Each structure stands twice: as C-alpha cells, then as structure tokens.
Amino acid sequence: MARKEVDDRFKKFGTISFTAITKTNDFINYLEEGKVMGTKCKECGAVYFPPRSDCAKCLNSNMEWFEITGTGTLLSFSELKYAPVGFEDDLPYTIALLDYGDYKVFGRISQEIPYEALSVGMKLKTEFNNLPGGQLNYVFARP
Amino acid sequence: MGKVGIIGVGQSNFVRGYPGSIRELAFEGFKEAMKDAKIEIKDINASIIASAPEYDKQRSPAGVIAEYLGLIPQPTFYIESVCSSSSMGLRVAYSMIKSGLHDIIAIVGFQKMSEISSSESQERMGRGADIQWESPFGTMMPAYYAMYAQAHMAKYGTTGEDLAKIRVKAATYGQINEKAVYRKPVTMEMFTDPESNISATVAKPLRVGDCCANADGSSCIIVANEEKARALCDKPVWILGLGAASEAVNMAGRDLLTGLSVGIEAGKQAYEMAGVTPKDIDVAEVHDCFTIAEMMAYENLGFAKPGEGKDLITSKETYKEGSIPVNVDGGLLSKGHPIGATGGSQIRTITLQLRGEAGEMQVKDPEIGLVHNIGGVGLYGNVTILGR
Numbered sequence: 001m002a003r004k005e006v007d008d009r010f011k012k013f014g015t016i017s018f019t020a021i022t023k024t025n026d027f028i029n030y031l032e033e034g035k036v037m038g039t040k041c042k043e044c045g046a047v048y049f050p051p052r053s054d055c056a057k058c059l060n061s062n063m064e065w066f067e068i069t070g071t072g073t074l075l076s077f078s079e080l081k082y083a084p085v086g087f088e089d090d091l092p093y094t095i096a097l098l099d100y101g102d103y104k105v106f107g108r109i110s111q112e113i114p115y116e117a118l119s120v121g122m123k124l125k126t127e128f129n130n131l132p133g134g135q136l137n138y139v140f141a142r143p
Numbered sequence: 144m145g146k147v148g149i150i151g152v153g154q155s156n157f158v159r160g161y162p163g164s165i166r167e168l169a170f171e172g173f174k175e176a177m178k179d180a181k182i183e184i185k186d187i188n189a190s191i192i193a194s195a196p197e198y199d200k201q202r203s204p205a206g207v208i209a210e211y212l213g214l215i216p217q218p219t220f221y222i223e224s225v226c227s228s229s230s231m232g233l234r235v236a237y238s239m240i241k242s243g244l245h246d247i248i249a250i251v252g253f254q255k256m257s258e259i260s261s262s263e264s265q266e267r268m269g270r271g272a273d274i275q276w277e278s279p280f281g282t283m284m285p286a287y288y289a290m291y292a293q294a295h296m297a298k299y300g301t302t303g304e305d306l307a308k309i310r311v312k313a314a315t316y317g318q319i320n321e322k323a324v325y326r327k328p329v330t331m332e333m334f335t336d337p338e339s340n341i342s343a344t345v346a347k348p349l350r351v352g353d354c355c356a357n358a359d360g361s362s363c364i365i366v367a368n369e370e371k372a373r374a375l376c377d378k379p380v381w382i383l384g385l386g387a388a389s390e391a392v393n394m395a396g397r398d399l400l401t402g403l404s405v406g407i408e409a410g411k412q413a414y415e416m417a418g419v420t421p422k423d424i425d426v427a428e429v430h431d432c433f434t435i436a437e438m439m440a441y442e443n444l445g446f447a448k449p450g451e452g453k454d455l456i457t458s459k460e461t462y463k464e465g466s467i468p469v470n471v472d473g474g475l476l477s478k479g480h481p482i483g484a485t486g487g488s489q490i491r492t493i494t495l496q497l498r499g500e501a502g503e504m505q506v507k508d509p510e511i512g513l514v515h516n517i518g519g520v521g522l523y524g525n526v527t528i529l530g531r
Contacts, residue, residue, distance in 0.1 A: 014279020018270060049395055050276035076297070076400050078289035079347040080281065084269025085262055087281035095280055097290065097394050104395040108280050115347070120297035137279065 014137045016086045023053035028136065030065065034128045036138045038103060039063040049103040068105060071123040071143045072098035079115045098124055098140055110141040145369030147240045148379035149529070150247075151180025152491035154362040157324040157479035160257045161359035165194075165201060166211035169253045172361035172484065173212050176249070180365045182375055184212075187365070188245035190219040191236055193228035193252040194483030197267045200258055208251060223483075226432065227518035228252060230486030230525035233364060234385050240368050247371055252488075253361035254481035272520065273393040285354055285433065286346035287394070287520040292435040293348060294400035299450035303348055306434040307334040308456045310341075310352045310476055313431065316463070317477025319503045324358040324479035353434040358479030362487025364494075378498045383511070384417030384528035386410060390521050397521075401450075403436075405524025406443035406515060413513070413526040414445075421445030424467060424528075425509030426496045428489035430517040431474040440515050441469070444526070468506045471496075486516040490527065497531045 008020035009028040030037040038049035044058040049068065054061045077096035087093075094109040096118075105126050109118065124140040131137055153175025155161075161168050169192075177184070190212070192205040201207055209219035224231040229252030236248040256264065268283050295301045314329035333341040334352055341352035366372075372379040386409035391397050397404070414420060421444060429444070431437035441452035446467045455461055461469040472478050472492045475485060493512035495501045514527040 010275075015281055016269075017279050018274040022275065050273075050393060076290040076294040078286045078293060078349075079344075080283065080286050081344045081346065082283065082285075083281050084278075084283055085266040087269065090281055093281060095282055095286055095290070097400070104397075106277055106280070106393060106395045120294060 012134065012136050015090055015131060015135060024051045026065065027051055031128055031136045031138070036068045036126050036128060037065045038068055040066050047102045049105055068100065068126045071125050072100040072105060074118065074120055074122045074124055074140070075099050075104070076120060077109060077118055094118070096140055098126065108137065108139050110139040113142060147237050147366055147382045148369060148372030148376065149364060149382070149490070149494050150367045150372050150376040150379055151176040151182070151365035152363070152494045153177070153179055154322060154484065154488045154491050155360050156322045157358040157360035157481055159324060159358060161255055165199065165204060165253060165255050165258065166208050168255055168359060169208045169251050169361045170211060172253070172363040172487070173249065173251055176363035176365050180375065182247070182365070184214065187214060187217060187247050187249050189217050189239065189248050190214045191222055191232040191248060191250045192219060193222045193232040193250065193486070194254050195225045195228060196223060198254055198256050198258050198482065208253070212251070214249065224523040225518035226430065226480070226482050227486055227516040227523050227525045228483045229362060229364070230490070230514065230516035230527060231387065231523070233366070233382070233486070233490060233527060234387055234525060236366050237382055237385060240366060247365065247367045250364045250366070250487060251361065252363070252484040252486060254483040255359045256357050256481060257359055276393055283346065284520060285349050288433040288435055289346040289349040290394065291400060291439065295435060295438065296348065298401050299453070301438065301453050303334065303350070304331070305453040305456065306353055306438065307331055309431065309434040309437045312456065312462060313470060313474045313476035316471050316504060317473030320473045320478055323473045323477050325356045325473070325477040349433060349435070355432045355475040355480040356477065358481045360479060360481035360484045360488070362484040362491060364487050364490050378531065380494045380497045380529050380531055382527065383419070383530045384413035384415070386412030386416070386526040388412070388524045392519070392522055402439045402443045403517060403521035403524060405521050406440055406517060406526070409524040409526040410444045410515065413528045417528040417530070419511060419528065423511050424513045425511050426471070426493060426506045427467060427469045427513040427515065428472070428474070428492050429469055429515040431470055431476050432480055432517070434476065436517065437470065437474065444513065444515060463504065463506055471504045471506060486514070486525065489514045489516055490529070493529050497529060
C-alpha cells in the first residue's frame with residue numbers, strides 16, 4: 001500500500017524552519033515563483049500578514065492569497081551579534097518590521113544594505129530571497 | 144466578600160548553577176515564606192506552581208514539587224505565562240480565595256535555567272516567539288527588545304546613555320541585595336569602555352549591560368482570605384488591584400513599538416480596580432528584563448509621559464530617595480531573572496517594603512506599591528497593586 005504523502009513544504013522556510021505542516025503551505029510555492037504573499041478573507045475582507053488560513057474577525061476559513069507589492073515604511077530594526085543555534089553562519093544579520101498600512105511584515109534586511117544606511121521611516125520593498133541548502137525566505141531591499 | 148491578603152513571602156538566593164534539583168530549589172522559597180507566615184503546612188488548602196516549561200526536564204512539575212513541599216493531598220496545578228507565570232498564579236489564587244473555594248493558597252514560582260545545557264538553552268531561545276513566521280529569521284529575545292529600543296530612540300531621542308543609567312541604578316541596589324545574582328557595581332564608563340564586557344553589543348542598540356542576568360531561583364507567596372489574614376498575620380499586605388492582558392505574538396500584529404500594550408492595559412485595569420492613580424504609588428517593581436523595558440514601563444504605567452522616561456531616570460526620581468522608587472532590589476537586571484520565580488520575587492520585594500522590612504533597600508514609609516510583570520516580549524502582562 002502506498003504511503004500517504006506528507007505535505008511538509010513549509011520546512012523550506014527560512015534558515016531553519018520549526019514548522020513543516022501548515023494549511024498555509026502554498027506560501028512556499030509562491031515564494032518559489034518569487035512572490036511574497038499574504039491572505040485575505042473572502043467573506044469580510046480582513047487582510048493578514050503573516051498569512052492565516054482562518055479569519056479571526058468573522059471565523060470563516062474562506063481565504064484568498066494576495067501579493068505583497070510596493071514599498072513599506074521601516075518601523076524598527078536590530079542587528080544581531082549573537083544568534084540562536086543553527087543561525088551562527090548568518091551573523092551579523094538585521095531583523096526588521098515594515099509597515100504597509102493595512103498590514104505589517106516582519107523579516108530580515110537584505111545583506112546588500114549596510115546597517116549604517118538604515119533609519120526608521122525609510123522606504124523598503126519586500127522581496128524573495130534564496131538561502132543556502134535550497135531554503136527560501138524574503139528580505140527587505142531598496143526599492 | 145472580603146479582601147485577599149499576603150501573609151507570607153519568601154525567595155531563594157538567585158544564583159548561577161543552583162547545586163540541587165528543581166524540587167529542592169522550590170523548597171528554599173517555600174520554607175522562607177512558611178517561616179514568614181508562621182503557619183503550618185496543613186493550613187494551606189491548595190498550591191499553584193509556576194515556571195516556564197521549556198527549561199524543565201520534569202513533565203508536569205506541580206505534583207513533584209507539591210509532594211516535596213508536603214502539600215499533598217491538597218490540590219495543586221501548574222500556571223504558565225513565561226516570565227509572568229507567578230504573577231498570573233497570584234491572580235488565579237486571588238480568584239479562588241474570593242470565590243470561597245479556598246482559604247489559604249501558596250504560589251510557588253521557580254526556574255532552574257541551568258537545568259538544560261547552554262546550547263539547549265540557546266536553541267530554545269530561538270523559539271521564544273512565533274516559531275512559524277519569525278523564528279526562521281533567527282530571532283532572539285534581546286533582538287526583539289532592541290527593536291523596541293530602536294523605535295523609542297527614533298521617536299523620542301532616547302540614547303544608549305539614558306538606558307545605561309537604568310543599569311547603573313539596578314547595580315546600585317543589586318550590590319546591597321544579598322539574594323541578587325549580580326552583586327557588582329556597573330558604571331556609566333563601562334558602557335563606553337571597549338575593554339569592558341558591559342559595552343559588548345548583543346543586538347544593536349542593546350549591549351550586555353542592557354540585559355538581565357539569567358539565574359536559578361524560587362519564590363513563594365502565601366495568600367489568605369481577610370478573616371484568616373487578620374487572624375494569622377500582624378501586617379497583612381492587601382491585594383488592591385489586579386490587571387492582566389495579552390498581545391499578538393508576532394511583531395507584525397502590533398501597533399505600538401515604543402511601549403508594551405500589555406503593560407498599559409494591565410496597568411489601567413489595576414489602577415481602576417484599586418481606585419488609585421500613578422501618583423499614589425510609593426514604590427514599584429517593574430519588569431526590567433532589559434533596560435529599555437524599564438524605560439517603557441515608566442511611561443506605560445504613567446510614572447512619566449511617553450518619551451519622558453529618560454528624564455525620570457536622569458533626574459534619579461526612580462532611585463530609593465526619589466518620587467517614585469523603582470526596582471530598588473536590583474531588578475531583573477542585577478537581582479536576576481529566574482523566569483517562573485520572578486513575579487513572586489517582585490511581589491515579595493513590595494510586600495517587605497510595605498511592611499517596612501526591606502532593610503537597607505527600604506523606601507521611606509510606603510503605603511501603596513505596584514508590581515509590573517511581563518511575559519515574553521510583551522506577550523503577557525500582569526500588574527498588581529498592593530497596600531497595607
């Protein structure tokens with residue numbers, strides 16, 4: 001009897017993913033196409049990033065994907081000099097939060113932007129990024 | 144329905160690498176609280192055990208600890224809200240006493256952070272937030288608080304020097320608190336001296352000196368209904384107000400980056416329930432896991448207006464002799480932060496202050512005190528107002 005295939009696409013997200021199975025697994029396929037996606041509730045229109053498969057506003061699970069486009073405003077950031085186990089080779093790196101108005105995106109700053117060039121309030125865009133070992137994430141880059 | 148009073152408080156020394164098991168560690172705080180309360184073990188109707196489970200090897204620690212403390216066959220159970228677990232335990236104990244279900248309850252908080260190896264600890268640190276959407280980027284607690292610091296600096300002009308002043312204050316009192324893990328002085332110069340470990344960057348703009356000291360430790364608070372408290376205790380300290388709140392775990396779900404919404408909301412509830420205002424608070428313990436966290440607590444609790452926390456510390460108003468003494472026991476920064484024990488230790492400090500028994504750390508004649516205890520990066524918040 002054929003083994004039931006496990007949909008563990010999400011283990012490809014980030015340097016180390018701590019989640020393998022989620023109903024938002026299509027996020028990974030979109031990333032592979034170079035798109036960073038959020039979800040929107042088809043019933044009440046609530047917009048979510050990070051993506052959710054269920055709407056906390058109207059309790060429906062009828063969601064559709066939308067692409068994160070354009071620029072967001074840098075709300076804050078921090079460059080790490082120490083990292084958790086498994087992330088040491090990435091050091092130093094900068095985590096950040098970008099405001100798109102209807103939603104915010106948490107992620108990393110592109111390695112191409114030096115820390116000194118960053119300032120709260122600047123405009124950045126969210127873009128797909130390849131990591132070693134076939135892993136994927138997204139980074140904030142100059143528009 | 145009458146009031147709920149604190150009739151006994153205790154804590155272990157906060158140390159690095161406690162030479163004993165978690166049950167033995169818990170025993171230390173409990174024993175001191177029992178000696179303080181001058182009651183017998185059979186007088187306690189129930190126990191609430193609090194810690195952060197990621198550091199425990201023991202599955203369901205409540206039973207093991209209750210047995211070791213002689214608290215069986217009374218009911219015992221476990222409460223967890225990370226760093227605010229024992230404050231949450233006090234909240235639950237309050238409701239169980241107010242309901243009439245129990246007369247006297249012991250809340251035992253503990254953490255043996257050295258129970259797991261340092262690499263295991265580092266690995267768990269990476270999973271301290273949203274493991275699906277944030278941890279894959281390589282996040283750590285100091286980096287999240289560093290983002291709050293960065294936003295506070297950008298909006299209000301707060302500087303690293305302002306934050307350093309908070310650590311210098313903490314170390315001032317850590318040196319005179321015999322239970323503190325960090326007993327050494329910290330000076331402003333150490334923050335700019337490249338030779339000093341204090342100045343080393345952890346996550347910009349936070350340095351080693353901005354971060355609290357990990358520790359092993361336990362605490363215990365014994366609470367009773369008004370009748371028992373008056374009968375058993377010469378100086379009961381009453382729970383006047385309780386507030387609690389939660390916030391989005393993912394930073395993307397948060398609107399405020401220059402303060403902790405849970406601190407504001409829990410504070411508002413506690414002030415309202417107690418019928419007091421920030422001006423009425425004579426002494427406070429706030430959750431200074433990082434210097435920026437204390438700065439935000441000043442503003443979130445109404446001791447200073449938003450952005451003016453730096454003026455409060457610069458004018459030394461939060462020192463023992465100031466208008467609103469804060470963390471005059473060394474705080475999490477110097478006393479240490481054994482996660483599950485921290486809230487109980489803060490409550491102990493304020494109880495001793497209100498009883499006039501805080502020794503060298505005693506503030507002049509306080510009547511009303513406040514405890515602000517945060518879980519995670521502003522994920523959970525508890526504020527408790529106590530009075531004599």
